[in-house]
Amino acid sequence: MKKYLIKFIELGIHPKTSLERSRRIRFANSMSLMGILTSILFLLIFFFTQWSDLIGFIIGITVVSTFVPPILNFYQKTTLSRVVFVLAAAFDVILLTLYFGPKLHIQYFLFALTGYPLILFGKELKKWKYLLSSLMLVFYILLYFYFIKNRPFISIDVNDDTFLLIDCLIFLLIYALYFFFERETDYYSNHLSLKTQQLEEKNIELEQFASIASHDLHEPLRTVDNFVEIIKEEYHDDSNENAKEYFHFIHDALKRMQDMIDNLLEYTRLGKGKQFEVTDINKVLDEVQLDLHNLIQNKKVIINCTVMPQIFGLKSELKQVFQNLISNGIKFQDNTKPPELWITDHYDANSWIFCIADNGIGIDHKKHHEIFQMFNKLHSDKLYKGQGIGLAFCKKIIELHQGKIWVESEKGMGSRFYFSINKNLTNEEKAR
Amino acid sequence: MKKKLDKILIIDDSEADVFIMKRIINKAEVTNNIITAFGAQEALEYLSQKIEGCYPKPNIVLLDINMPNMSGWEFLDEYEKLDKEMKAGEIICMITTSKDPSERDRAKRFNIVDDFTHKPLTKEKLMEIIEENFPQYV
Numbered sequence: 001m002k003k004y005l006i007k008f009i010e011l012g013i014h015p016k017t018s019l020e021r022s023r024r025i026r027f028a029n030s031m032s033l034m035g036i037l038t039s040i041l042f043l044l045i046f047f048f049t050q051w052s053d054l055i056g057f058i059i060g061i062t063v064v065s066t067f068v069p070p071i072l073n074f075y076q077k078t079t080l081s082r083v084v085f086v087l088a089a090a091f092d093v094i095l096l097t098l099y100f101g102p103k104l105h106i107q108y109f110l111f112a113l114t115g116y117p118l119i120l121f122g123k124e125l126k127k128w129k130y131l132l133s134s135l136m137l138v139f140y141i142l143l144y145f146y147f148i149k150n151r152p153f154i155s156i157d158v159n160d161d162t163f164l165l166i167d168c169l170i171f172l173l174i175y176a177l178y179f180f181f182e183r184e185t186d187y188y189s190n191h192l193s194l195k196t197q198q199l200e201e202k203n204i205e206l207e208q209f210a211s212i213a214s215h216d217l218h219e220p221l222r223t224v225d226n227f228v229e230i231i232k233e234e235y236h237d238d239s240n241e242n243a244k245e246y247f248h249f250i251h252d253a254l255k256r257m258q259d260m261i262d263n264l265l266e267y268t269r270l271g272k273g274k275q276f277e278v279t280d281i282n283k284v285l286d287e288v289q290l291d292l293h294n295l296i297q298n299k300k301v302i303i304n305c306t307v308m309p310q311i312f313g314l315k316s317e318l319k320q321v322f323q324n325l326i327s328n329g330i331k332f333q334d335n336t337k338p339p340e341l342w343i344t345d346h347y348d349a350n351s352w353i354f355c356i357a358d359n360g361i362g363i364d365h366k367k368h369h370e371i372f373q374m375f376n377k378l379h380s381d382k383l384y385k386g387q388g389i390g391l392a393f394c395k396k397i398i399e400l401h402q403g404k405i406w407v408e409s410e411k412g413m414g415s416r417f418y419f420s421i422n423k424n425l426t427n428e429e430k431a432r
Numbered sequence: 433m434k435k436k437l438d439k440i441l442i443i444d445d446s447e448a449d450v451f452i453m454k455r456i457i458n459k460a461e462v463t464n465n466i467i468t469a470f471g472a473q474e475a476l477e478y479l480s481q482k483i484e485g486c487y488p489k490p491n492i493v494l495l496d497i498n499m500p501n502m503s504g505w506e507f508l509d510e511y512e513k514l515d516k517e518m519k520a521g522e523i524i525c526m527i528t529t530s531k532d533p534s535e536r537d538r539a540k541r542f543n544i545v546d547d548f549t550h551k552p553l554t555k556e557k558l559m560e561i562i563e564e565n566f567p568q569y570v
Binding site: 219222223225226227230 | 446448449452455498551552
């Protein structure tokens with residue numbers, strides 16, 4: 001029995017249906033089931049109290065109409081099915097009210113129906129769903145005015161028990177509405193959190209993979225390096241110019257690979273086991289300028305800097321970000337003018353935003369995303385030396401601060417690097 | 433003529449690494465007796481077996497951390513349980529490729545670990561270890 005119930009509620013859902021959509025379809029099917037049961041109950045009530053063929057026919061229509069939406073769902077017309085569901089429910093209520101009159105309180109079912117369109121539709125109907133929802137009030141008012149002048153088609157003897165029964169049914173319907181809504185929302189959010197969890201696990205796995213891979217790559221590389229050294233020591237005499245050149249290339253390549261592996265390892269460890277702390281950006285910038293003192297002196301760099309805030313973050317990692325961006329601004333210049341940098345900040349309710357602008361060579365619009373990838377370089381080593389890791393490090397560090405990093409630049413027009421830092425970072429959240 | 437060390441034990445699963453370490457030690461001429469164990473288990477067996485009535489007790493143990501089957505850490509756990517008279521010389525030296533600072537901290541937690549150095553072993557590093565721990569041999 002339960003198996004068939006579940007099958008019924010899942011009508012119209014196939015494996016590729018989005019979570020959001022299937023939530024609404026399941027809801028529609030559940031409420032249809034409620035509707036079917038309610039109309040059958042009506043049928044039974046009247047069968048045992050005051051049966052007439054007309055009553056049977058009218059209620060029969062409602063039973064049939066409540067079956068339509070699940071059938072449409074079965075044929076994958078899921079949006080249509082939900083529109084029909086709302087309209088059919090309103091139609092049934094209006095029909096029953098017209099026949100049995102307002103005394104039976106059937107028109108009050110319209111109250112519950114107001115909620116249906118809001119819950120059943122996402123973006124499929126745009127703003128029409130609000131209209132559909134308010135239509136129920138219009139129906140209610142029309143019925144009210146209709147019964148001022150007209151009498152119902154069927155006059156039946158109503159006793160107090162029938163009143164109570166129908167009122168209870170309305171209660172039950174509203175209760176079911178909340179119940180199914182709550183259940184589907186729960187189901188939906190459980191699914192979402194499961195997905196998030198899987199994603200997080202994958203992420204951790206990936207990080208571990210990078211860490212392990214770079215760790216294990218070290219060993220064979222070192223062995224090669226050692227034995228090249230031994231060969232050089234034992235078999236090499238300085239007179240052989242060719243061999244000298246070969247050794248140079250081997251060493252160069254080994255060194256490069258070693259550096260790449262080291263960087264990869266360092267990258268995977270960024271921010272590991274560190275705590276957010278109050279960081280005075282003014283001090284950070286002082287330290288960076290002290291570290292880059294020689295470079296700044298030699299290239300006659302002008303750095304314009306406003307008073308910076310104190311923020312909550314990873315101190316040494318933030319220094320790394322500023323250091324990378326500032327030395328990039330100094331490095332990527334055409335050397336026709338002294339480099340000039342502007343470091344500014346602003347903030348909104350949730351984040352600090354810093355900007356480091358330069359008067360350098362700029363970056364082609366198409367490359368604005370590429371530059372943040374690991375080992376990605378836009379220039380040859382001969383032009384601008386580097387490993388292409390600085391901005392990848394910056395990106396990861398900023399992501400640890402739940403922020404974003406981006407660039408605004410045109411070729412030859414200088415670059416403005418922006419990054420944001422979440423204002424509400426907590427160490428508890430980071431530990432997770 | 434300086435005095436030479438009695439024995440040095442190398443524990444490492446990599447033949448290449450063992451070869452290089454042996455070569456460095458031979459070149460430095462600090463001992464005539466290098467023993468190699470290609471795994472932690474083998475090393476423990478060696479340490480706990482009497483040869484001609486006494487335990488081998490090497491002066492220096494060069495231990496690799498990253499080994500299959502039984503890692504350097506596991507070796508240290510077992511080593512701590514050994515009889516006092518079986519325990520090797522004054523120093524156990526951790527040799528590992530890892531640049532992970534957390535491994536260094538882990539090594540420091542073992543009291544028996546006297547010194548910690550990175551691979552590759554060089555003559556300079558070896559001489560430093562000996563100077564620090566066996567001044568009478570230099």
